[in-house]
Amino acid sequence: MMDWQQVLATRSGRMKASEIRELLKLLDQPDIISFAGGIPDPALFPAAAFRDAMDRALTGPMAGAALQYSVSEGYRPLREWIAGHMASIGIPCAADQVLITSGSQQALDYLGKLLLDPADTALVTWPAYMGALGAFNAYEPRYDRLDPKGNRPAEAIAEAAEAAGGRVKFAYLSADFANPTGETLDRSGREALLDLAEALDIPIIEDAAYQALRYDGEAVPPILALELARKGDLDACRTIYSGSFSKVLSPGLRVGWVVAAAPVIQRLVLMKQAADLHSPTLNQIATEQVARAIFDEHTANLRRVYGARRDAMLAALARHMPEGVRWTRPEGGMFVWLTLPEGMEGADLLARSLKSERVAFVPGRAFFADGSNGNTIRLAFSCADEAMIEEGMKRLGRLLRAV
Known part of the structure; x- marks a missing residue:
């Protein structure tokens, strides 16, 4: 054998x-x-809404496109809807600054592949979403603890990473209602994290899978929104926003997205082309119709x-x-x-x-x-x-x- x-x-x-x-x-x-x-x-x-959307996609003039290969960036009307949604939470962006992924889990895998070399350090919360750890593990990182409100000085974090044979590559967290703790990072903590990322010159991966599910308390701007307020241009920002329809519309259709600076999106598109060409077109068309109608x-x-x-x-x-x-x-x-x-x-x-x-x-x-x-x-x-x-x-x- x-x-x-x-x-x-x-x-x-x-x-x-x-x-x-x-x-x-x-x-x-x-x-x-x-x-x-x-x-x-x-x-x-919303099963009935998806059934009707699938029926329209497969019986009307879009049927050929729904079942055909498509662009790696994703179905443009869906990216345009996402751009409008992002603007509503303080992150104005263009459709070309949005990449559709097969759920946010694929985004985490791609970002690990894009950013990590063996022995590099990933800063993660303690605890962190185990799916993120699983995605990053394949790229053989070292982990260090991310505590935005009480972290060690940036110099100490960088020195520890260098002593381990690599460098700090990113900070990852879910800022809103985190999996697994349910906790939310307050505004001062988000601002402190931006300061730390600037000092280390690293990106922040903002996992926003639960952002739409706030039940009480005052909403806190996304980290990317706070950085945009500082810099005024998405292409100048280091925060990478990962969103998903899985928790609010359907996990089974596997539709997520990334919003980031153009150089990041361009690299992720190349990864998408090499990995699966594009997310299923039919699923994207149906998701766009349902999101536009009932989100x-x-x-x-x-x-x-x-x-x-x-x-x-x-x-x-x-x-x-x-x-x-x-x-x-x-x-x-x-x-x-x-x-x-x-x-x-x-x-x-x-x-x-x-x-x-x-x-x-x-x-x-x-x-x-x-x-x-x-x-x-x-x-x-x-x-x-x-x-x-x-x-x-x-x-x-x-x-x-x-x-």
């Missing part, structure tokens, strides 16, 4: 199965109460439903968690982050929970680049109604008391 190990690239050893992807298999077990998958509720998908109304309904579930989870946690358990209070998004007493291990707790209480969640260790902080777990409330949340937190609290 072929010995595949002898021909695999060294970077393949850094590729690991996603704990979330594995946990999603539990959703097929009807007796499991799952807070594991950070996914939108399929009952809220504001639909996202308002999502905020109402998910906001009520967030409230239900916070209230249930307050009722059922034992002393010594702490949790975040997100203003939006899909997640609450629990910190358990020292010495408790989230993975062990999950094993016991699945056996005795039939409640699923994600152990927190996978979200840390160094595999630390095992006494944390992530709870997702997006796919659970209020009765499920109440029962699930009751069971989880009972298990924690027993442990």
Whole structure:
């Protein structure tokens, strides 16, 4: 038999199965109460709107274009809609400054490929979205902790990167309702991050997958909007904005986008050409039609439903968690982050929970680049109604008391 190990690239050893992807298999077990998958509720998908959009795309004069090869940059009417949407959140841009990707996950993979050489340093939050770590891992980086409000001096960060054999290449974070913590970086923290990036002369990757899902509190301008206010020209900005329709319209159609300075977009287009030529044209056409017709109304309904579930989870946690358990209070998004007493291990707790209480969640260790902080777990409330949340937190609290 072929010995595949002898021909695999060294970077393949850094590729690991996603704990979330594995946990999603539990959703097929009807007796499991799952807070594991950070996914939108399929009952809220605008299925009828997409059915009508697909029908129009395939039966009208656009049918040939919908099924044909297309430009790598993406379907222009969709890029024009995105440009208008970006302007509404403080980031005026042209359609040519937008690249359509196959979900924001593809954008993260491309940016890792574009920016990282082996031993280079990626600054990431502690914890960080595990999908970003998985995307970057293939390019063999070193990770350092990003704390915009209390970071080490830029010189110390750069010196540590140089001592490790590379240089600092970018800072990555989700500034709004981050996965996994649900926390939001305030304006002063965003301004401090821009200052740090200027001092290190590095780009910022702003992962904005949850930006439209704010339930309360005052909106904070995106990092790219703040940088635009400083510099006045998108092509002078170092922030790379990664957006997605996955959390608000449909994850299955895999439509995301990047807004960035022209040199970045040009390089990413070359990567897109080499990787998959372009994202599916039919999906882009349908997404543009649905976004143009119902985006504001639909996202308002999502905020109402998910906001009520967030409230239900916070209230249930307050009722059922034992002393010594702490949790975040997100203003939006899909997640609450629990910190358990020292010495408790989230993975062990999950094993016991699945056996005795039939409640699923994600152990927190996978979200840390160094595999630390095992006494944390992530709870997702997006796919659970209020009765499920109440029962699930009751069971989880009972298990924690027993442990």
